[in-house]
Amino acid sequence: MKIFEFLKNKKGASGIGTLIVFIAMVLVAAVAASVLINTSGFLQQKASSTGKESTEQVASxxxxxxxxxxxxxxxxxxxxIYISPNAGSAPIDLEQAVVMMSDGATKLVAKYNDTSNDYDSLTSGGSVFESDVWNSVKNTEFGIIVIQDADGSCKNTTPVINKGDIVAIALNTTGLSMDPRSEITGTITPEFGAPAIISFTTPATYLDDSRIIQLQ
Structure with missing residues (x-):
């Protein structure tokens, strides 16, 4: 009789231990599941944000x-320098753009001057070089002459260009050696997206009756 009672007590103790282990495993699984759910949610949000930024960087x-x-x-x-956004590009803020040009020996780096934006320069015709922008453009700054801007987004304080807009970057290049047969390279690098490439060789000679020349 005592043997049977002893065996029953042992079975009860074993059952309680198993229950404790089971409950502990359930708790651990619950904690692990919570961590996995939170991590997967964070990764999903991060992947979505990264994908959007990557698409913007590549397409713009x-x-x-x-x-x-x-x-x-x-x-x-x-x-x-006449520029326009790429097809499918997001709006680009030219205030954050940097223009770089080099003659091989000297490098010019220019940022936007918010007092050098001529929005109405070509509404009545005329040459881009007749704009008042050139009076205030220095070697380390560039101005903007708006050629086409249907929605009026490219203003002095917010020089943003989007689909269909065309502007001319007005650059004072007296600091560069751009005499005949000079090789000039450069970029207009926006805040995000691909830069506009500048690459040309100046003419073999400059003529008095042709002050304005196409370089690229």
Missing amino acids: GLQTLQVLGMHNNANINYTA
Whole structure:
């Protein structure tokens, strides 16, 4: 009789231990599941944000339409770089853009000057070099001459260009050696997206009757 009672007590003790282990496993599994759910949610949000930024970086950017220069028979003092957003590009704030040009020996780096934005320069026709912007553009700054802007987004304080907009970057290049047969390279790098490429060789000679020349 005592043997049976002893065996029953042992079975009860074993059952309680198993229950404790089971409850502990359930708690551990619950904690692990909670951590996994939180981690997966964070990773999903991070992946979505990264994907959006990557798409914006790849799809957005600037393209160079053409480059015009005005010379003084020896050097090109003023350069107008026509740019437009790439197809499918997000709006680009030119206030955050950086223009870099080099003649191989000297490098020019220019940031936007918010007092050098001529919104109505070409509404009545005329040459881009007749704009008042050139009076305030320095070697380390660039101005903006608006060629086409249907929604009026490219203003002095908010020079944002979007689909269909065309502007000319007004650059004072007197600090560069742009005499005949000079190789010039550069970029217009926006805050995000692909930069506009500048690459041309100046003409073999500068003519008096052709002050404005197409460079690219």
